[in-house]
Amino acid sequence: MGDLPAVIVSGIVSGSAYALLALGIVIIFRSTDTVNFAIGDIGTLAVFMTATMIAAGLPIWLGLIAAIVIAGLLGIITERTLIRPLGHSRNYVFIALVVTIGLGLLIHAGIFVGWGTRPQAFPVLIEGTVKMFGIALTWNKILAAGIAAVAMIAIAWFFKKTPFGIAMRATADDPVAARMVGIDSGRVAAIAWFLGCGIAAIASFFLAADTSLNPNLTLSPLFRAFAGVFLGGLTSMAGAVIGGFTIGVLDNVAGRYISASYRDTMVFAIIVLVLFIRPAGVLGAGRKERV
Amino acid sequence: MADTKTKGGTVAVAGIVHRYAGVLALNGVSLDVQPGTFTAVLGPNGAGKSTLAQILCGVLRPTQGSVTVDGVARTRRSRRAFVEDGVVLVPEGRRLFGQLTVRENLLLGAYGARCGTVEMHRRLAETLPLMPRAVQEGQERAAATLSGGEQQMLAVGRAIMAAPRTIVLDEPSLGLAPILIDKVYEVLGQLNASGVTVVVIEQIAAHAMRYAKSLTVLDRGSIVYSGSATDDAAEEALKVGYLGHAT
Amino acid sequence: MSPANMRRLAIIIAGIALAIVVGPYRMVGDYVQFIVAALSFYFIAVLSVNMLAGLCGIWSLGHTAYMAIGAYTAANLTKMGVPVEVIVLASISLSFVVGYILGLSAGRFSVLYFGLLTMALALAGTEIIGHWTAVTGGDDGMKVGKAITLFWPQPIETKNAAMICVILATLAYLVGEAVTNSQLGRRWLAVKGQRIASMSIGLKPHVENATAFGMSAAIASLAGIGMAFSMAYIDPVAFSLDSGVTLIVGTVVGGIGSTLGAVVGSAFITAVPELARDAQAIANFVYGGAMIAVLLFLGEGIVPAIRHRIRHWKGRDKVNTNVPRQAVDAEAMTKLVSELMPPARHTLSLNAVSVQFSGLKALDDVTFDIAPGTAVGLIGPNGAGKTSLLNVLSGFYKPLASTTVKLGDADILALPPSGRAALGMGRTFQHAELFPELTIRQMLLTVAALGRPLRRANQIALNEPEAVAERIIGGLGLAPYADYMPSELPFGVQKVADIGRVLAIGASVVSMDEPFSGLDEHERSELRAILRGMRSAGVSILIIDHAVQEVLSLADKVVVLDFGKMLATGEPDSIRRNPEVMKAYFGSSHHVEPSPEISTKEPANG
Known part of the structure; x- marks a missing residue:
């Protein structure tokens, strides 16, 4: 067990991508009750677009900002054109879910048409590696974790301290009352989708820098992000971040010490166990039932 | 902020018809709320009172009829209610943001009225003295942890933060002990004395009648009385409104 | 056929x-x-x-x-x-x-x-x-x-x-x-x-x-x-996992809760990719686009959307709410109730009921009896513990170990919430809480079928679910509303239907949570008649309500709670004069004046 610290550190580093995606999922869910299955694909599409710009000479750090903005705008367009028109029927949650599945397929097809099937090369942000607890971590990964941390702190500040952030939390709490005090629900939804998809683009960006750019970039991280969301609680932003990191660590620990081939089963077994103790996730709001 | 002091003093609705999924809730209601008055809208349950309150404040868009604020037609606007126009609703059941802090709840009242940060904190300092102790001292508490009476006062406080010229309260006494209802009405009386138009919607007449100068009685979607709250006609109208003509 | x-x-x-x-x-x-x-x-x-x-x-x-x-x-x-x-x-x-x-x-x-x-x-x-x-x-x-x-x-x-x-x-x-x-x-x-x-x-x-x-x-x-x-x-x-998600797609696109919807949905997930198979590049465009298009334009899925349109086109008429319901009088109600259930035989006795939430006592040593065929009113200011007591009776709160609640010899607290109906205990709800996807008739039919063993044990002749449901629909004047969903009906009708539900299960000991709330004077007077009718047919009733005047005029005995403790208990008249009660409600000790809207019709001491 001598390499446990190393396994944990690399788990935290890979967990930062899960935590970002998880945070994006939760921000969008809280504002519009939509489980966005297309969040990873929107981020990936934005990174494909910026990759083309970077290849044409755009500085890489501007590329990151461009990816965030493009994904955010795609998010706003999605909410306006596909989600809002659904209205609020009884089975809204699952109808919206299927719409985002459909959108994911469309984006996949779009990437296929625009860039073909072969993985694209993506520039590395910083060269080199560093040794930590006896394992080599690329500077690329460490930078990714650092920027992820900064993004999460910025989001926390936004929701806690700015009036608009408070208004967004109020809308998540009681949307009808929010309208009654004069909060513009349309703007809240738009900003939530912008933020959610924007931070998903950060995750996609670093995932691409870490390996290569391909249409299935976020497939498996998104799946782990969902696991993190459920672990932490679908309604809690802090829970999503903690959940994302926890999954990163659990995944690495299970893969290293238990069995590489039953990795997913192990991770999910732990989540199921936690959910039986806390049915709404570790930090999620309990169900309100009228007696 | 001189601007907000002049906006939203007069709210009027005319020929309002409203249906929920086809079920008639209001049938041809017209009401002029004069600036600076204290109006009680009374009526038995199912009379359409809450519907009227929501239409007055722009929370609900009527099926038919017109709504004007300061003489300007506002029928089509409903996404952000009329808060910016100086008309604020204190909804039935209070509808505070339970998971947010007391302070955040109050600040949101001002935020909804498109008010800047400095003004927001100035209003907070003005509003807090009107609030019960638990609200003043527990600003970082989650609003849901307050008692029923404290929550009702906080809901009134949140509305005051918008610096309204007209404040509409939907059943502020619901579920409160009489002693707490008195406290709520005391604050409403103070507000009215400072020039704010007050409209209370109530099912139980007793408290509202003590403060209101004008009275509107609603029964099954129509106005059956509208006028002074003090003369005999008003008393007769109440009886009829609640009991029907059989008595 | x-x-x-x-x-x-x-x-x-x-x-x-x-x-x-x-x-x-x-x-x-x-x-x-x-x-x-x-x-x-x-x-x-x-x-x-x-x-x-x-x-x-x-x-x-x-x-x-x-x-x-x-x-x-x-x-x-x-x-x-x-x-x-x-x-x-x-x-x-x-x-x-x-x-x-x-x-x-x-x-x-x-x-x-x-x-x-x-x-x-x-x-x-x-x-x-x-x-x-x-x-x-x-x-x-x-x-x-x-x-x-x-x-x-x-x-x-x-x-x-x-x-x-x-x-x-x-x-x-x-x-x-x-x-x-x-x-x-x-x-x-x-x-x-x-x-x-x-x-x-x-x-x-x-x-x-x-x-x-x-x-x-x-x-x-x-x-x-x-x-x-x-x-x-x-x-x-x-x-x-992908295939599992595909099944969800089929469900939503075809239409949720519809067998025919499953036919259409499965055709969608099988046929659309199959049709686009020759054009690999656009297959996902077609599939994803079709999914979005169906839900954007047909909302609830293909089959329900078509059904909705057909119904709209046929113009099914709405329930007419402008005609006041045929009111039920107490005598007819007594007859209805006695056809459906035997009079209550056992006393419901609550002994030292105490409930604690994180150190705070919501109920503290509450003790009283409900004798067979009597109505007991439970009043008290907000936060007095009325709802907690109801939740103990229904089985949703677990009281402290010293508490006993018995119906005759049967220990109620040993039973899960669902087990209490079999003893003939029932309850109504403040917001009626009817089943949103069942019509009134379907609800009564379902409940009447569940109430069969109880009626058989009590040798009630009327026992076929269809007959019981029909009798209740007729007896409570619900005939014009029987085939509508609760959401299509006025609130007063929903509350009457909620009482119908208690009758269908055959409960002879009934707790009522705020029966008068949300009703207009017309509906209140009808409810009074219904409650009087139930009582004279021998049903034991516990009424919990904010409408103090109503409770005082209906109950044989009143229990007053304040901060979880029993403040007073006795006949309505003695409660009305009790200075402690005045203090709890008004902060000072003047009498409970009948509020004007009730006093004109029914003297409070009647």
Whole structure:
């Protein structure tokens, strides 16, 4: 067990991508009750677009900002054109879910048409590696974790301290009352989708820098992000971040010490166990039932 | 902020018809709320009172009829209610943001009225003295942890933060002990004395009648009385409104 | 023949006809056989998910696990020469058991969380399939032998197995229709719509959910069997997470809670990718785009949207709320109640009821009796503990160990919420809490069927659910509203229907939570008559209400709570004069003046 610290550190580093995606999922869910299955694909599409710009000479750090903005705008367009028109029927949650599945397929097809099937090369942000607890971590990964941390702190500040952030939390709490005090629900939804998809683009960006750019970039991280969301609680932003990191660590620990081939089963077994103790996730709001 | 002091003093609705999924809730209601008055809208349950309150404040868009604020037609606007126009609703059941802090709840009242940060904190300092102790001292508490009476006062406080010229309260006494209802009405009386138009919607007449100068009685979607709250006609109208003509 | 039976017959004939067409007589080509087989087994799978979502509100993302059970059971048993009929029995039993166990916990979680749980199971399933090579063949998949059946002399060729798929699909369709239109389906809808209220009529939500999940899993396993025989080879990819999500797509696109919707939905997920197969580049465009388009333009899915349009076009008329209801008088009510239940025989005694929440006593040593056939009123300012007491009686709060609550000799507290209805205890709700997806008639029918054992034990002559429901509908003046959903009805009618529900279960000890709240004067006076009628028929009533005047005028005895403690108890007159009570309500001790709106009609001391 001598390499446990190393396994944990690399788990935290890979967990930062899960935590970002998880945070994006939760921000969008809280504002519009939509489980966005297309969040990873929107981020990936934005990174494909910026990759083309970077290849044409755009500085890489501007590329990151461009990816965030493009994904955010795609998010706003999605909410306006596909989600809002659904209205609020009884089975809204699952109808919206299927719409985002459909959108994911469309984006996949779009990437296929625009860039073909072969993985694209993506520039590395910083060269080199560093040794930590006896394992080599690329500077690329460490930078990714650092920027992820900064993004999460910025989001926390936004929701806690700015009036608009408070208004967004109020809308998540009681949307009808929010309208009654004069909060513009349309703007809240738009900003939530912008933020959610924007931070998903950060995750996609670093995932691409870490390996290569391909249409299935976020497939498996998104799946782990969902696991993190459920672990932490679908309604809690802090829970999503903690959940994302926890999954990163659990995944690495299970893969290293238990069995590489039953990795997913192990991770999910732990989540199921936690959910039986806390049915709404570790930090999620309990169900309100009228007696 | 001189601007907000002049906006939203007069709210009027005319020929309002409203249906929920086809079920008639209001049938041809017209009401002029004069600036600076204290109006009680009374009526038995199912009379359409809450519907009227929501239409007055722009929370609900009527099926038919017109709504004007300061003489300007506002029928089509409903996404952000009329808060910016100086008309604020204190909804039935209070509808505070339970998971947010007391302070955040109050600040949101001002935020909804498109008010800047400095003004927001100035209003907070003005509003807090009107609030019960638990609200003043527990600003970082989650609003849901307050008692029923404290929550009702906080809901009134949140509305005051918008610096309204007209404040509409939907059943502020619901579920409160009489002693707490008195406290709520005391604050409403103070507000009215400072020039704010007050409209209370109530099912139980007793408290509202003590403060209101004008009275509107609603029964099954129509106005059956509208006028002074003090003369005999008003008393007769109440009886009829609640009991029907059989008595 | 009833329309329902006509429909069943039509389905059977259509199923047999299709089975013959795709069967061994070579009437169609291989491709058509393959498509019909795929449509059939996807229909079965989508139906199982659709039924569960529509009737129970449980969404399973992992139903592929049960398909896998069916498929691998078929693959392994054919090797031993076991006939299809036995394979079907074995795999539905196995899937039912697994599904039942999982379904027991459905109520613990929110809908999305339970979806995740089923997904986790399916995921674990795929890893198990990958590694348990002896039974599954691992990632390489597994060959399936020819189907042997008891009704056919020789084994069925793989391509002719489409016939098996069609027969299984027909069976699944019949089961789906039967469940939806039966007591079972109505019970599931009741649990789905109002969990708490469903317990008050004696349903055990976790058992209902488990049964539903088990049945749905068993149906899903049929899809796996069909798939195994018609493909002759099992590819584990068919049970991946993607396939589970595809079943959800089929459910939502076709229309939730509709058997016909499952037909359309499965056609969608089978045919759309199949049609776009020649154009790989645009296949995903077509599939994704179609999904979005259907839901954007047809909202609730294809079948419900079409149905809605047809109904709109036919112009079904709305219930007329402008005509006041025929009011029920006390005498008629007494007659109605005595036809449906015996007078209460036992005293409900509450002894030292105490409830504690995180150190705070919500109820402290509350003790009183409700004698048979009397009405006890429970009043007190907000936060006095009235609702807590009701929750103890209904079984949702666990009081401290020193507390006893007995009905006669029976210890109420030892029973779960659902067990109390069998003793003849019932309750009504402040917000009526009717089952949103059942009409008033369906609700009364469902509850009357549940109340059968109690009525039989009490030797009540009127016991057939249909007759009981009709009698209540007539007796409470609900006839014009009986075939409407609660959301279409005025609130006053909903509250009367809630009382109807208590009558249908045959409860002779009834707790009423805020019966007067939300009613206008007209409805209040009717409710007074109903309550008086119930009492004179011998029903014991506990009335909890904010409307103090109403309680004082109706109750034989009044209990006043303040901050969880008993402040006073006695006859209404003595309560009215009790200075302690005045103080709790007004902060000073003046008398409770009858509020003007009631005093003119009914003197408070009447």
